[in-house]
Amino acid sequence: xxxxxxxxxxxxxxxxxxxxxxxxxxxxxxxxxxxxxxxxxxxxxxxxxxxxxxxxxxxxxxxxxxxxxxxxxxxxxxxxxxxxxxxxxxxxxxxxxxxxxxxxxxxxxxxxxxxxxxxxxxxxxxxxxxxxxxxxxxxxxxxxxxxxxxxxxxxxxxxxxxxxxxxxxxxxxxxxxxxxxxxxxxxxxxxxxxxxxxxxxxxxxxxxxxxxxxxxxxxxxxxxxxxxxxxxxxxxxxxxxxxxxxxxxxxxxxxxxxxxxxxxxxxxxxxxxxxxxxxxxxxxxxxxxxxxxxxxxxxxxxxxxxxxxxxxxxxxxxxxxxxxxxxxxxxxxxxxxxxxxxxxxxxxxxxxxxxxxxxxxxxxxxxxxxxxxxxxxx
Amino acid sequence: xxxxxxxxxxxxxxxxxxxxxxxxxxxxxxxxxxxxxxxxxxxxxxxxxxxxxxxxxxxxxxxxxxxxxxxxxxxxxxxxxxxxxxxxxxxxxxxxxxxxxxxxxxxxxxxxxxxxxxxxxxxxxxxxxxxxxxxxxxxxxxxxxxxxxxxxxxxxxxxxxxxxxxxxxxxxxxxxxxxxxxxxxxxxxxxxxxxxxxxxxxxxxxxxxxxxxxxxxxxxxxxxxxxxxxxxxxxxxxxxxxxxxxxxxxxxxxxxxxxxxxxxxxxxxxxxxxxxxxxxxxxxxxxxxxxxxxxxxxxxxxxxxxxxxxxxxxxxxxxxxxxxxxxxxxxxxxxxxxxxxxxxxxxxxxxxxxxxxxxxxxxxxxxxxxxxxxxxxx
Numbered sequence: 001x002x003x004x005x006x007x008x009x010x011x012x013x014x015x016x017x018x019x020x021x022x023x024x025x026x027x028x029x030x031x032x033x034x035x036x037x038x039x040x041x042x043x044x045x046x047x048x049x050x051x052x053x054x055x056x057x058x059x060x061x062x063x064x065x066x067x068x069x070x071x072x073x074x075x076x077x078x079x080x081x082x083x084x085x086x087x088x089x090x091x092x093x094x095x096x097x098x099x100x101x102x103x104x105x106x107x108x109x110x111x112x113x114x115x116x117x118x119x120x121x122x123x124x125x126x127x128x129x130x131x132x133x134x135x136x137x138x139x140x141x142x143x144x145x146x147x148x149x150x151x152x153x154x155x156x157x158x159x160x161x162x163x164x165x166x167x168x169x170x171x172x173x174x175x176x177x178x179x180x181x182x183x184x185x186x187x188x189x190x191x192x193x194x195x196x197x198x199x200x201x202x203x204x205x206x207x208x209x210x211x212x213x214x215x216x217x218x219x220x221x222x223x224x225x226x227x228x229x230x231x232x233x234x235x236x237x238x239x240x241x242x243x244x245x246x247x248x249x250x251x252x253x254x255x256x257x258x259x260x261x262x263x264x265x266x267x268x269x270x271x272x273x274x275x276x277x278x279x280x281x282x283x284x285x286x287x288x289x290x291x292x293x294x295x296x297x298x299x300x301x302x303x304x305x306x307x308x309x310x311x312x313x314x315x316x317x318x319x320x321x322x323x324x325x326x327x328x329x330x331x332x333x334x335x336x337x338x339x340x341x342x343x344x345x346x347x348x349x350x351x352x353x354x355x356x357x358x359x360x361x362x363x364x365x366x367x368x369x370x371x372x373x374x375x376x377x378x
Numbered sequence: 379x380x381x382x383x384x385x386x387x388x389x390x391x392x393x394x395x396x397x398x399x400x401x402x403x404x405x406x407x408x409x410x411x412x413x414x415x416x417x418x419x420x421x422x423x424x425x426x427x428x429x430x431x432x433x434x435x436x437x438x439x440x441x442x443x444x445x446x447x448x449x450x451x452x453x454x455x456x457x458x459x460x461x462x463x464x465x466x467x468x469x470x471x472x473x474x475x476x477x478x479x480x481x482x483x484x485x486x487x488x489x490x491x492x493x494x495x496x497x498x499x500x501x502x503x504x505x506x507x508x509x510x511x512x513x514x515x516x517x518x519x520x521x522x523x524x525x526x527x528x529x530x531x532x533x534x535x536x537x538x539x540x541x542x543x544x545x546x547x548x549x550x551x552x553x554x555x556x557x558x559x560x561x562x563x564x565x566x567x568x569x570x571x572x573x574x575x576x577x578x579x580x581x582x583x584x585x586x587x588x589x590x591x592x593x594x595x596x597x598x599x600x601x602x603x604x605x606x607x608x609x610x611x612x613x614x615x616x617x618x619x620x621x622x623x624x625x626x627x628x629x630x631x632x633x634x635x636x637x638x639x640x641x642x643x644x645x646x647x648x649x650x651x652x653x654x655x656x657x658x659x660x661x662x663x664x665x666x667x668x669x670x671x672x673x674x675x676x677x678x679x680x681x682x683x684x685x686x687x688x689x690x691x692x693x694x695x696x697x698x699x700x701x702x703x704x705x706x707x708x709x710x711x712x713x714x715x716x717x718x719x720x721x722x723x724x725x726x727x728x729x730x731x732x733x734x735x736x737x738x739x740x741x742x743x744x745x746x747x748x749x750x751x752x753x754x755x756x
Contacts, residue, residue, distance in 0.1 A: 029545070030517070030518060030545065031516065032516055032518075034726050034729075034730065037730060039517070045551070047519035073551065077550075078547065079585060080583045080607070080611050081545075081583050081584070083610060083633055084545060084607070084632050087635075088544065088610065089544075091632070091635025091636055092631060094673055139409030139415075140410075140420075140425055140452055141420035141452075166462065166466065167408065169456065169458075169459050170455040171451055172451050172455075205458045205462060206458065207457060207614035207615070208586035208587075208590075208615050209618060229466070232459075232613075233458050234586070235612075236585035236615075237614075254466030254469070256469060257467075257469025258644045259636050261640055261643045261644070265636065265639045295470065348410070351412075
C-alpha cells in the first residue's frame, strides 16, 4: 500500500501547535470525520494522512515545515482527486502552503509529464544553442485576418513560437475555428518562403466538449502546439490534452494567482506552476517574471525554473517562460538570470519598437542569438 | 455592443492611486498591451475595459470600490473565458478582490443558472415547510457495500439528500461505477419500503472524458443529483453538467479557498460560492459555516445566502448549504441564522450520536422539523 508525501509550510497561531494543525490536516484531507469515528479497518488500510516529519523553520518563531503522507490509492484516480487530497478542504483554512511533493511510480500514468520537454521542442524547432523566441498575437479585438498577417510577419522575422494572447480564444470578432486555420496557413506560408520552422500555438479556453472539437481541428490543420490555462479549463482537462493528443503544451498561469498572494497560504509558485504543471504535461510553463507587472520575487522565479528543469522521477524537463512586460532591452539580463533552456516571450514591446513586425521579431531573435554567443539559426 | 460590469474592491499602496490601478486592470484584462499600441479600431469597438465608477470606502483610508465594464463579446464565448476576463491575469497581482457583477441577457445561454433551484428541489422531494436534511457517506476507505448499507440507513431515517463525501470519487476500494449502482439500489429499496423520497448525489471528480461516462451511468441508474467541485473539475465542466444533463447539482467549495484567504485579494465568498456558482448552475452551494472548522465570518455567510437566494436576472434561487462540523445540537441556532430555505448537512456528528445510522438520521430530521414548527413529512 504505497504512500506519497506532501510538504506543507504552516504558520501557527499563538494558541496552536504545529502537531495539532498537522493532525487536523491528516483527517481533513482524507476521512473527514472525528478521530473516534474512524472504523478500525479504514485506519488499518492507512486511509488517514500520516505525519511523517515536523521541522521548525530556523528563521521563524511560528513557521514549520510539516510532511504528511497519504495513501496513493486515495488520490491517484484522477488529477482533480489528487488536488482534492492535497488541498481541497484545507484551501478554506488558514496558513497552510504547499511546498512540494514526492510521488512514487504508481502516479506515472496519471502524470506522464511533458510529451516533448526541452529536448523534444529543440528537436522540433532545430534550435539547440539559445533560448527560444516566442511572440504573441494581440490585442484581442483584431480580426482573424489581421492576426494571420501579424503571425506571418513574426514567422518571417524568425520567431520560434507564436502564441495567441491568452485573452484571445473564441470571440465573435475572431472565432477559434476561423482564426486557427488562417493563422496556421499564414505561418505555413512564411515557413515555406523564408525557411523558418515557426510553430503556432492557439489558446484553447472553452468548455470541455467544445475544446475537444477545437483540438481535433488543430490536429487536422497540422498545428503543433496549444496554449491553455489549467486553472481556467480545469487541471484534468489540461492533463487530458497531454494524454489524448500530441501537441507541444504551453501552460498559462491565468486565474492561478490566488495561490501565490500570501507567503502563508496556498502554494509556492515553484510547486504550482513548476512541479504541478510539469506533472500535468506542460512542455513550457509561462510565469510572471520578477520585476515586471507582477509580484514574483527573483527567488520565486529561480525555484520555479529548478522545479521545471531538475530531475523529477522519469519526467522530461520543461521550459520556463518568464513573461509580463519583457523588453528586447532586458534580454541580456534575462539571459544571465535564466540561461539557455528558457523561452523568452515578448508581446507588447514588439509592437512598440517597429511597425514592421517582421523587423521587430528579427531584432528579438538577433538579441537572443547575440547573448547566446551564436548566430541566428534561421 | 453591450457591456457588463464588475465591481472590484482594491486596496492601494501609498504610492498608487485607485485611478491608476483601475486603468491598469482595464488594459491587463483585455488588450494586454501598452495604451499607445492599441489600434484605433480595436479601441472603437470598445475592447479595453472602461472605468465606470470609483468610490472610496468610508471606513478605510486606502480601499476603493471600482467598477469596470467589459465588452460582453470578449467574455461570453465560454465560462473559462468569462473568468479569464474577470480575474485571469490580475489574480497574479495584488490587492484586487471581486465583489460582484452585473450581467445582461446576452449571458443567459452561457449562464442558465439552476435547473431546479429551491422550488424545483422542494417539488422533487415533496418537502415545503422546513430546511432540507442532508447526510454524507463517509469515510473514504469504506467499500461500496458498506457505503450502500450506510445510505440505506440514512434513507430509512428520512434524510432528504445523501451525498458522497467529497473525498470519495473513484478509488480502488470503491470504484465509482460499482458504488453508485449499489448505493442507488439501496436508496431505492429504502424509499420503496419506508415511503421516503431520498435522493442520492454521488461525487463526480474525474477528468472530463471519464466524467462524461460517469454522468451517463448515473442517468441510466435513475440517479437524480450529483455533487461536484467547480474549482477541482473546472468551471466549464461544471457548467456543462448543468447544460447537458438533468441532475440536481450540488456545488462543493474544495480548492476554491485561496480566493477567500485575504480580505484584500481574490473574491468575496458571496460572489464566488454564491453568484458565480449559481450562474454556473448550482442548485445547492455548500460552504463552510462560520464557527466551524473553517474561517468564514457570520457576515460572509449571510451575504453568500443573499447572493444565492435574491433575485439575479431571471435565475432560480439556489439553496445555501452551510457545512463543516455542524451538529444536531446547533440546529436551532442554525435555523435562526439561515432560515427555512437552507440545506443542513451533518456528516461526522451522525456517526457519533448513534451506531444505528437510521436513528441518527431520524434525530436529525426530527430536530429540523421541530425548529421549523412542523411534524416530519416522512
